[in-house]
Amino acid sequence: MAEEKKNLGEMINTFDMAAGEALGKRESHTPKIEAPKAVKADETFEVRISVQNHPNKMEHSIRWIEVYFREDGRPFNPIMLARIDFTPTYSEPEAKLKVKLSKSGSILAMEYCNVHGLWSAKEVIKVE
Amino acid sequence: MAEEKKNLGEMINTFDMAAGEALGKRESHTPKIEAPKAVKADETFEVRISVQNHPNKMEHSIRWIEVYFREDGRPFNPIMLARIDFTPTYSEPEAKLKVKLSKSGSILAMEYCNVHGLWSAKEVIKVE
Amino acid sequence: MAEEKKNLGEMINTFDMAAGEALGKRESHTPKIEAPKAVKADETFEVRISVQNHPNKMEHSIRWIEVYFREDGRPFNPIMLARIDFTPTYSEPEAKLKVKLSKSGSILAMEYCNVHGLWSAKEVIKVE
Amino acid sequence: MAEEKKNLGEMINTFDMAAGEALGKRESHTPKIEAPKAVKADETFEVRISVQNHPNKMEHSIRWIEVYFREDGRPFNPIMLARIDFTPTYSEPEAKLKVKLSKSGSILAMEYCNVHGLWSAKEVIKVE
Numbered sequence A, B, C, D: 001m002a003e004e005k006k007n008l009g010e011m012i013n014t015f016d017m018a019a020g021e022a023l024g025k026r027e028s029h030t031p032k033i034e035a036p037k038a039v040k041a042d043e044t045f046e047v048r049i050s051v052q053n054h055p056n057k058m059e060h061s062i063r064w065i066e067v068y069f070r071e072d073g074r075p076f077n078p079i080m081l082a083r084i085d086f087t088p089t090y091s092e093p094e095a096k097l098k099v100k101l102s103k104s105g106s107i108l109a110m111e112y113c114n115v116h117g118l119w120s121a122k123e124v125i126k127v128e
Helices: A023-027 B023-027 C023-027 D023-027
Strands: A032-034 A045-050 A062-071 A079-086 A091-099 A105-113 A117-127 B032-034 B045-050 B062-071 B079-086 B091-099 B105-113 B117-127 C032-034 C045-050 C062-071 C079-086 C091-099 C105-113 C117-127 D032-034 D045-050 D062-071 D079-086 D091-099 D105-113 D117-127
Touching: A032 A105, A032 A117, A045 A062, A062 A091, A079 A091, A079 D091, A091 D079, B032 B105, B032 B117, B045 B062, B062 B091, B079 B091, B079 C091, B091 C079, C032 C105, C032 C117, C045 C062, C062 C091, C079 C091, D032 D105, D032 D117, D045 D062, D062 D091, D079 D091
Parallel strands: none
Antiparallel strands: A032 A045, A045 A091, A062 A079, A062 A105, A079 D079, A091 D091, A105 A117, B032 B045, B045 B091, B062 B079, B062 B105, B079 C079, B091 C091, B105 B117, C032 C045, C045 C091, C062 C079, C062 C105, C105 C117, D032 D045, D045 D091, D062 D079, D062 D105, D105 D117
């Protein structure tokens, strides 16, 4: 697609979409979402969101991560769950959060690298 | 596409993508980007970003707008330009910003409505 | 006061508190709040918040501005009105916002410079 | 002090400053900072920042927490370490972060409750 026709959504890389890039670049930009496969409705659980093995310098770092939830059957998705701003050299692009859901769906994370743009990932989660 | 296979980028609505929705909903969620068609390199200009005719209540509002730039020829886009958080009832989802660019490209805006999710728009801008 | 006894509130500089610093440093860090002296209740008006004559480089810039409102007679203040993140070199630390108030009070702004910390200012506003 | 003369820093509550308020209100608004008493220079460690026993509803919640560092001997403090936005009912006001320091000082946290304003706390940390 011509670059200038691209919408923002079409610029958000995923590990699969960026198949033409070096593996190291794909691995060091794709957010990692660690959550239970299944949780109980309306009970708090921990989610770890991180970007691993990426430089953390002022001129090149993961500036922030946003965390969303796509809820099964909701007319419009996603729901924002949290957003974390990081400071190069002082804080690593990683956070453990406490989340509570009432329906099944997917947790999604998007990170912004000031050199390599926006990258997202997702994990299905079952609510029982 | 099956909902659970969707990446975050595929959930970001645009006026055209949401063609099946009521016109009022599409119009009241699509960010409006007002910028000059052409600007001089490295000279500051004003951009107005807004979402118009949307409710502004605690239970339903535009929570924030992010502003990005897709620079022609840059290997990875976009570059984040600014982000504005709003407070329901007190602040309208609108901001005039001062921006400086050195190459042509597109200004992109994405807003988050806590009920209707993520919506984006774009405007081409020529840098001379 | 011993540095290690200081609370966060005691680290937020104002033009007056920083009287021992060079005038240029105080002027280039104090947020400027431009709003009408008096507005009508529940009518939208424009506020310009800026930090002027400050460097705008990756290694030294105004990273963000937060805007608050202290409402006369409210048991707990302030109310957050908006927050703007800026990107060094691309966006200037300035925003014009649309705000709506129902009681008199003060608009307050706080900016964060990654080298010189937190600085705040305030302007009284009358709601009629 | 007359309310309208107050600077933003003078509106940031601490557990001690708010001594006239009900104990429950003070306890449910003061950020809790859990970090090692001593860490090694330039080695990553975990900090848990939370606000406990506070309502988490759309009309009353901890909207965000900012985390700062006051570094001993730095001419201007603080340094921002991270900022976390939360979503009422979905995410609890709590995050575990990974931080790296090179000098001793204090970790500070400030939270914003949309009903009860700004509250801060601090913990001294020794870097060896």
